[in-house]
Amino acid sequence: MGNTNQSKARVLTRRTFIGRAAAGACVIAIVPVAAWAAAHAEESDETSVSLGYRHDTKNVDKKKYPKHDVSQRCVNCAMWQGAAADPWAGCAMFGRKHIAAQGWCQAWAKKPG
Template structure:
């Protein structure tokens, strides 16, 4: 946890929760539109033949958190958070550093 997040959480717990962002609901129209699943192992292989088991949100170029974060932001979902082990059709490999 970053120091700033810790200080905010101590000073104002409700603000810290709001800052953390709501999780994307797999049943939402937006999530279904791009095939988002919280668990890459549960992606329908027939519907998404381009999916590979090693592809997950935390190794996608749109992931906005640290590799170890359980949930983080995603450019596809605005302020909502996605699961580290999730996947969607917008998955793009993170460029080599």
């Protein structure tokens, strides 16, 4: 009987180990994907400052950018690289950083169509 209890303990330990190892492998597989997620452009970034980028088109300085119109948003710009429903996406002007759909910069160009 002593042997049976030891066998059960080993099976449970082995099962626990395999379960934990599988869970750990899943975490390891997911972490690099999260690390690849693009950073958001900040309004204080060098590119943002040079383009007058704002996360919200309503916050653009009308005196500094007189051609700006609140209907101009990153999501309806020709350089927007995301879907219309994406809150953040890539832009040809910002490299690997994502910009806000409701944002604006002076490189804004009407999306064709």
